[in-house]
Ligand SMILES: [Zn+2]
């Protein structure tokens with residue numbers, strides 16, 4: 001445990017990629033495989049699900065320290081990270097830590113994972129005891145595991161680099177072996193670094209190839225339009241559909257196995273031949289276009305959806321690439337060959353599995369015209385893929401670009417602010433904005449990104465000086481600041497006060513030049529509905 | 531009210547003087563030389579003898595300064611006034627004001643942790659205590675300074691082995707000298723100073739504070755290799771062109787704010803060292819208790835939290851005082 005806490009600290013204390021990789025390599029070289037497996041688990045962002053409700057953790061800290069609840073909440077609002085807040089609050093209230101420690105796998109397997117089955121009083125007794133055993137940094141890491149919010153500040157690619165550095169294996173091999181289902185144990189870790197081919201797991205997806213945003217005019221960056229394949233940029237859930245060994249598996253980009261949630265897709269996949277893997281987008285679909293994203297959201301968390309839900313929010317899989325055919329990895333073949341094989345494969349399947357249509361055009365100008373129609377078709381713009389390119393791993397720039405529409409914008413008034421998390425934890429960085437509905441401002445969007453550091457600091461001071469009311473960590477502020485918000489789409493939503501839901505809203509700029517009276521009205525915003 | 535808040539600062543009517551005023555007034559009693567407490571434009575300044583050189587450095591030649599000894603009462607009109615060590619920086623003082631058997635103490639900034647660069651805090655019993663509240667949250671607890679100094683030295687040596695300069699950001703008045711004093715117990719290797727710190731370090735040396743030997747970065751010959759050096763610099767120099775000469779330095783920040791990871795990460799420092807010249811949470815509560823004050827007024831920082839805690843948990847009469855202190859201070 002201490003070795004892992006030290007690794008966490010080392011990663012936290014540098015911004016240099018090289019040093020982060022070196023720290024992980026050093027850890028993996030000395031850690032026993034049964035510990036290293038769990039370290040990989042946490043480093044790539046997997047978590048232990050719901051060991052202890054955070055309300056219980058808070059209460060135990062109150063019991064251990066005797067402080068009033070409001071003081072804990074004030075402190076949390078300042079620190080912005082619950083695991084850290086609790087670790088710091090417990091400091092020096094307790095006798096000095098004992099030195100003997102258990103290894104990481106012991107902590108996870110013997111101590112943490114059994115917590116769920118224990119009665120609350122016993123849970124409290126044990127966790128309080130562990131807090132006393134650990135120094136502050138160890139207690140912090142423990143709390144991170146308990147709350148499940150384990151962000152270490154390294155990307156998956158860096159973990160892959162470190163493991164590749166330790167083993168001498170290709171990064172792509174490591175990345176692939178980290179996909180899908182695995183149990184963090186010694187056998188897994190040995191297999192991960194094993195130079196010999198290992199028994200393949202039929203459920204394992206391939207690492208996704210992700211497109212980079214195109215922030216220039218394509219003529220300037222991409223050469224001739226005829227070297228590119230264009231298709232719509234769908235706004236759904238990126239997924240991989242696997243048909244292997246008589247079974248099918250549907251993975252999301254976030255590496256969730258979406259079993260039982262989209263029965264129509266699983267059914268359709270039964271008709272595919274064995275040994276194929278499709279990359280595509282899951283979309284809620286009605287007639288000839290996607291349904292609003294909120295319809296898809298109704299399906300995401302739902303196991304075994306009802307007949308009614310299946311009828312109201314039917315989904316399709318819009319396939320755009322073929323990664324495996326006849327049980328062979330074909331990712332290195334040129335894009336057009338993969339597309340052609342994909343077309344042959346999907347010919348004759350029903351409407352649920354579709355081929356994402358290709359847009360052919362002789363010039364960028366013509367493609368730009370097609371792109372202008374994207375919003376009307378319920379898409380976000382175009383995807384541009386270089387002909388002849390392989391299916392790569394991660395987000396290397398060059399072969400796949402997303403050429404999105406310019407966002408929609410409105411001018412809205414700041415209504416509420418609350419502290420951010422992580423690096424921005426004691427600044428007010430999360431804002432709620434409203435537009436005019438008659439004499440009143442109704443909230444339409446929450447947004448946090450888009451301001452530079454100096455603006456954030458300035459706004460933070462302004463918020464503190466212009467607070468009207470406080471509700472826990474949230475402050476309502478004087479209606480005085482106008483911001484231009486950008487967003488990708490807009491839809492009706494009965495769940496929101498304004499009746500509207502914006503997609504990916506963020507701050508474009510601070511409109512200091514506008515008075516609050518000049519902000520948009522609800523009517524003006526409604527006019528943007530498709 | 532023996533001391534009240536006016537637009538110019540904390541005012542004692544019986545003695546007709548202000549404590550740490552922020553607008554020009556005829557008579558100012560100054561707790562210490564930090565910019566938020568010692569401003570220019572006052573008629574006469576009263577401050578401790580220890581603090582005078584620093585005050586002179588801040589206020590310039592023409593300022594009228596009157597030196598006072600610690601613990602030596604003097605009269606200002608109808609008030610009996612005395613200054614007592616606050617343990618914050620060299621010459622820092624609490625102001626004790628007595629009028630008709632009623633005693634108020636204005637703490638200024640203070641700390642209870644040992645600091646070899648200034649006189650230790652003295653508890654002054656009083657009826658009303660005006661306390662600072664910079665770090666009034668229970669997460670603020672300072673580790674022992676000698677342990678932090680060991681961590682600093684270790685960090686410096688590790689960076690040196692990796693061929694990296696160690697740039698430690700810290701406030702120029704108080705923090706820098708305390709760090710140098712503490713490190714001198716562990717090593718005698720010289721450190722480099724940013725130009726802004728040089729005169730202040732000199733004044734501390736003249737006051738007899740023993741510190742690491744220092745050299746000014748500006749006096750190092752062109753092309754000096756800093757890769758094994760420790761450099762102390764004010765936080766404002768972070769990211770400035772001045773930093774380029776150190777190539778790819780490791781950066782650290784010595785401040786009470788470094789108790790929170792997010793503070794360090796947001797500012798992009800590699801390493802945070804928790805060192806503060808202000809009272810941490812246990813020290814605030816302990817000090818308030820030890821003064822025996824029945825009423826507590828809080829300034830400087832998290833006054834909301836401290837006031838509520840004192841009222842609800844300790845049953846003291848407590849209220850916030852809205853002052854502009856703590857804005858450009860060396861926390
Ligand atoms: Zn100060």
Ligand SMILES: [Zn+2]
Pocket residue numbers: 564566567639830855856859
């Ligand atoms: Zn101050």
